Amino acid sequence: SLPLAFQHAITITRKLCIRYIWIDSLCILQDSLIGWETEFSKMASIYQNSYITIAATSPSDTFEGCF
Numbered sequence: 001s002l003p004l005a006f007q008h009a010i011t012i013t014r015k016l017c018i019r020y021i022w023i024d025s026l027c028i029l030q031d032s033l034i035g036w037e038t039e040f041s042k043m044a045s046i047y048q049n050s051y052i053t054i055a056a057t058s059p060s061d062t063f064e065g066c067f
Contacts, residue, residue, distance in 0.1 A: 004065035005056040012054055012066070022046060 002010075006023055013021045029035035047053060056066040 003061075003063050005059055005063070008066035009054050009056070016052065018051060022050070 001007075006026070009023065010021060028039040054066070056064075059065060
């Protein structure tokens with residue numbers, strides 16, 4: 001199952017009727033330097049063109065959730 005923070009982000013996205021969600025650690029291969037560099041170069045465009053940015057800033061890891 002997905003970590004709680006991801007589940008919360010998906011719930012928020014669904015409640016706002018947003019069709020797509022970008023979760024960095026799921027959308028970018030974390031153990032591939034080439035993959036990470038390729039996707040990282042697109043990050044400014046991804047965030048600039050996003051409808052909303054959800055940032056779980058207080059948990060110490062993804063298992064604590066957004067709230």
